[in-house]
Amino acid sequence: MEGTPATLQSAIVDPFKEFFTRKTLTSALLILAFMFFYKVGDSMATALSSVFYLDLGFTKTEIGVVAKNAGLWPMIIGGLLGGVWMIKLGINRALWIFGVVQLISILGFALLAEVGANLWLLAGVITFEYLGVGLGTAAFVAFIARETDKRYAATQFALLTALTALPRTFANAVTGVIVEYTGWTSFFLLCALIAIPGMLLLFKVAPWKAQ
Numbered sequence: 001m002e003g004t005p006a007t008l009q010s011a012i013v014d015p016f017k018e019f020f021t022r023k024t025l026t027s028a029l030l031i032l033a034f035m036f037f038y039k040v041g042d043s044m045a046t047a048l049s050s051v052f053y054l055d056l057g058f059t060k061t062e063i064g065v066v067a068k069n070a071g072l073w074p075m076i077i078g079g080l081l082g083g084v085w086m087i088k089l090g091i092n093r094a095l096w097i098f099g100v101v102q103l104i105s106i107l108g109f110a111l112l113a114e115v116g117a118n119l120w121l122l123a124g125v126i127t128f129e130y131l132g133v134g135l136g137t138a139a140f141v142a143f144i145a146r147e148t149d150k151r152y153a154a155t156q157f158a159l160l161t162a163l164t165a166l167p168r169t170f171a172n173a174v175t176g177v178i179v180e181y182t183g184w185t186s187f188f189l190l191c192a193l194i195a196i197p198g199m200l201l202l203f204k205v206a207p208w209k210a211q
Contacts, residue, residue, distance in 0.1 A: 015152035015159060022149060027204075031147060034201040035160060038099065038140060040167035041195025045106045045188055046129065047171040052109070052184060057117035066119065070126040078134020086139050091146060092206040094139035098132065099202065103195050105132040110188035140164070143206065 020028045053063045086094040108125040115121055144164070148156040179187045202208075 012155075012159065015149075015155040018149050018152055019147075019156060030201060030204050032163065034198060034205045035144070035164050036166055037195075037198035037201060038095075039102070039136065039164065040170065040198065041106055041191045041193075042102045042129075042132070042136070043167040044171040044175050044194060045109055045191040047168070047175045048179065049109075052113070053122065055184065056112070058119075058122065062119060062122075066123050067126055070123045071130045074127045075130040075134040078131040079138050080134075082135040082138025085135075086142060091139060091142050092202070093208055094135075095143060095206050096199075096202055096208055098135040098139050099195075099199050101128075101132040102136050103192055103199065105129040106188055106192045106195060110185050110192070113184035113188060 023031070050063060054060070058066075082094070082098060085097075089097065105125075105128050108128055112118070112121055112125050144157060144160045145153075147160065175187070178190065182190065
């Protein structure tokens with residue numbers, strides 16, 4: 001059982017050193033790259049969601065009501081279903097399938113951008129997006145936990161989870177500029193393309209046939 005780290009060395013350096021020495025450098029870097037890229041497209045697509053809905057012509061009241069009802073429960077249900085399905089599928093296959101769901105959810109925003117202010121489509125897009133978030137998060141967290149060493153489990157999990165938060169920071173920094181130059185539809189299609197490298201890395205870090 002991991003005790004409370006007494007120094008910076010034992011809190012950060014030793015867990016990272018163990019992570020890199022347990023694997024080859026290439027393998028470790030591929031895993032870290034996967035953790036960054038797996039959700040970066042989805043993070044970019046939702047970074048300016050409220051601004052996007054307002055630009056389409058939805059009112060703040062409509063956005064609040066639809067987002068609250070179409071977002072919360074699908075995310076909870078997605079998390080629960082994700083956990084159940086992951087047990088049956090295995091972590092690797094769950095990452096593949098749930099990753100595809102995330103990719104499709106990004107394309108839903110592109111469809112909404114083309115159709116315009118349709119409340120039913122908005123509800124459908126938000127529902128599918130948060131369902132994908134719940135599914136993807138369940139498998140992603142399980143993958144991170146699998147990559148930790150039991151001696152440093154808590155510390156490595158915290159450090160690796162912090163790494164996965166970087167895509168959101170990155171998205172917040174660049175999405176506004178990109179939208180100005182591309183428009184919403186092209187922006188969401190770009191987000192879908194950016195999500196592909198994370199999926200391709202699954203061939204290396206979580207092959208379909210391996211469990």
